Amino acid sequence: MSLxxxxxxxxxxxxxxxxxxxxTACAYFTMTVRNADPRRPTESGMINFMSxxxxxxxxxxxxxxxxxxxxxxxxxxxxxxxxxxxxxxxxTSDSTKPTEPPAAT
Numbered sequence: 001m002s003l004x005x006x007x008x009x010x011x012x013x014x015x016x017x018x019x020x021x022x023x024t025a026c027a028y029f030t031m032t033v034r035n036a037d038p039r040r041p042t043e044s045g046m047i048n049f050m051s052x053x054x055x056x057x058x059x060x061x062x063x064x065x066x067x068x069x070x071x072x073x074x075x076x077x078x079x080x081x082x083x084x085x086x087x088x089x090x091x092t093s094d095s096t097k098p099t100e101p102p103a104a105t
Contacts, residue, residue, distance in 0.1 A: 006079050006080070006081065007079065008072055008075060008076055008079035008080070009079075010068050010071045010072035010075065011072055013068050014065070014068045014069065014072055017061060017064045017065055017068060018065065020061060021058070021061040021062070021065060024050075024054070024057055024058055024061060025058065027046055027047075027050050027054070028050050028054045028055075028058060030047065030050075031043075031047050031050040031051055031054060034047055035051065
């Protein structure tokens with residue numbers, strides 16, 4: 001009986017936060033370029049928000065990306081089923097079995 005592989009939910013969270021970070025970074029870049037023009041009109045909406053809170057939003061998103069990356073990597077064996085323990089407390093993964101030297105012919 002084969003076990004169904006479960007997907008790591010932290011990868012989905014990483015995807016969402018990564019897309020949000022990319023959008024925020026583009027908005028922050030746009031705000032920076034627009035603020036470089038001394039003849040610019042008064043800004044409102046997203047550019048005004050990014051001017052006020054852009055740095056904080058980017059730092060929070062970077063922190064979330066860092067935490068989610070460590071969680072995704074750290075729990076990957078659990079979610080893929082490779083980290084299941086046997087009765088002796090040893091992993092059942094084939095990668096932990098000692099390899100035998102090849103027989104001499």
